[in-house]
Amino acid sequence: MPELPEVETTRRGLEPLIIERKILSVHVYKRKLRWEIPFHLVKTLKDQTIKKISRRAKYLLIDFNGGQLVMHLGMSGSISVVPSIEPLKKHHHFEIKLDNSTSMRFHDPRRFGSILWQKNNEQLSLLKKLGPEPLSYEFDEQSLFNLSIGKTKNIKTFIMDSSIVVGVGNIYASESLFLAGISPKRVSGKTSANRYKTLTQCIKKILSEAINNGGTTLNDFSNVDGEPGYFSQILSVYGRNDMPCIRCNGTIKKIVQNQRATYYCPKCQH
Structure with a gap:
């Protein structure tokens, strides 16, 4: 299972590839992961610009004007940014096509990962009871x-x-x-x-x-x-x-x- 260092490595790798990129389209190929991917993301994210990517515990948080995409890699998940013309692989369940002819794709063979949405000024219940980050001053x-x-x-x-x-x-x-x-x-x-x-x-x-x-x-x-x-x-x-x-x-x-x-x-x- 990807742990905090793997998720932080993913965040750092994604940051220069997706920040300030405009979303052309969103594609949900398999809704049922750990929880169902909200289908409204197809419309909600279209034409939006990615503002920021951060990490909370093992969750990746991708910021937009109206809220955050909350992604978890589960037991076998990974995220890659590839040319949009590259063929999809088996177990690619979610894709965001960007304005520079690249796509951010979520790959998860076991489907224990998750892709959720939280509006601004709201917080998903799964994030509410988390303790401090281990590399922060709050953890002593x-x-x-x-x-x-x-x-x-x-x-x-x-x-x-x-x-x-x-x-x-x-x-x-x-x-x-x-x-x-x-x-x-x-x-x-x-x-x-x-x-x-x-x-x-x-x-x-x-x-x-x-x-x-x-x-x-x-x-x-x-x-x-x-x-x-x-x-x-x-x-x-x-x-x-x-x-x-x-x-x-x-x-x-x-x-x-x-x-x-x-x-x-x-x-x-x-």
Whole structure:
């Protein structure tokens, strides 16, 4: 599943290609994704100019005069900008044709992605309960520690909760906990403020590095140019079950937490 770094990489790739471009036409080829694509977009977006593209958690927000297009890549989605004359591929479900003979196309084989609309001064319910962005000043060790007080869930599940902090997906949660030397099995409410300070710094570091390296190559992710991300080349624990730990002479283990695979080193993560 594309995580925050993959979505941010997509946003950065799209920005110079679509900003200030006028929309000639909109085409919905398959309405039923996670939710149905609003059919009014065909008329609503025609002749509009794209003002801005931003990201909130794993959602891409594309600004127009009357509102925002809210896009989520789901488990296998990707967005590309290609010459409009290029033939459509299987699983291209949505297309915006631009005024420079290019098209922005949404590709999603599993159809767990979404394309929604919110008017100005309105907010979709799925955006209302999101926690702070992990690379923002609002996300700090004190707030993370305060939110952990009284919690009984394991710390990996805790930091993956989007109401606590957004965008710390499965891969990056494992990597951040490894860098911080914290066991993913540790109870979140019994973890010290000092450890949360270290963990907050590690989350920021891991996500920043992943963004700079274009995300990961896992789970069909590719960037706007169709090139794979490269962060998976430097993953420290994820996917390294039974391999030597890069920090000690321990062995990386795989467990399942909350139905998700977790990788860690029992020897140097406590």
